[in-house]
Amino acid sequence: MPSPEDRSTGASARHLAAVGVIAAVIAVLVVGWWPAPVDAPVRGELEDVLRGARDAGVPAAVANYSVVEALANVALFVPVGAMLAAAVRPARWWIAPVLGLAVSGVVELGQLVGRPARIATGADLAANLCGALLGALLVVVVRAGQTVRRRRARSAAPRGPR
Template sequence: MTSATWLPRHRRVTGAILAAYLVALVFVLGWPTPVDAGVNDTLLRALGWLHGHGLPAWVGYDQVEFAANVVLFVPVGLLLALELYRRPWWVAALGGFGLSVLAELAQALTRPDRFATGRDVLANTLGAVVGAAVIGARSRSRSRARPRRPAADAPARDYGPR
C-alpha cells in the first residue's frame, strides 16, 4: 500500500506545502551572506522615518530582525502541526526548535558571513510555537464544539435502568 493510498488528501497537500516551504527555508537560511544585506540601508532609513512618525525609539534593527525570524517560522509550526495532527501541538513546536538548532549549527559550520545565535533559535522557536499553538487551539475548540454522536446505522444501546 502506498502512502498516497492511506494518507488523507489534505495531509498529502499539507506535506507537499511543508516540503516546499522547507526547501525555501533551506535557501534562505543557507544563503552565503546575511539575507538582509541588500536592504539594510533601506530598512534603517525606513526605521528612521517611522521613528519620526511615532514609532517608539526602542524599536530598532534588532527588534525587526527578531520579529522577522518569528514570522519566518510561524508557517513551520502551522504546517508541522497539521502534518502531525494526531499528536499534541507542542510536538510540532519541538520540531521547529530542532529545525532552528540545525539551521543555526549549519550556518555556524558552513557560512562564515552568517551569524548563528541563540537569539535566532529563540525567535524561530517562538514562531513555531505560535504556528503550532494556533492549530492546537483550533483543533481543541472544534473537538469541544462537536458532540459525539453514534453512527446512524449503529444499534441503540440499552444501558439499563438509571
C-alpha cells in the same frame, strides 16, 4: 469518537500538510543558508524606514533593526510550526515546536560552519522556536474550533425514532 469519514479527511489533510512541511523547511533552509543576509539588498531602505519611525515618535526599543530581525525570524517559522502541527495527529501538536527548534538548529549550525557572512545566535534559535510554537498553536486553535462545530452540528441533527 470521529467517524470513519472524519478520520479519512484528517489523514488526507495530514498528508497534504506533510507536503507543506517539506516546502516550508526548504524555504527556511534556502533563506537560512543564503550566502549573505537576505535583507542585505534593502538594508539601507529598512534603516531609513526605522529612522523615520523613530523620528515620528516610535520608541527606539521598538523601531530598530534587531526587533525587525527577530520578528522576521518568528514569522519565518510560523508556517513551519503550522505545517508540522497539521501533519501530525492533534494530540501530538507539541512535536511541531520541537522539530521547528531542530530545523532552526540545523540552520544556525550551517551558518556557523559554512556561512562566514552569517551570524548564528541563540536569539535566532529562540525567535525561531517562538515562530514554530505560534504556528502550532494556530493549528490547535483551528482544530479545536472545528471540533466544536462538528459536535454542535451532530447534536443539532434530527434523530430518528427511538
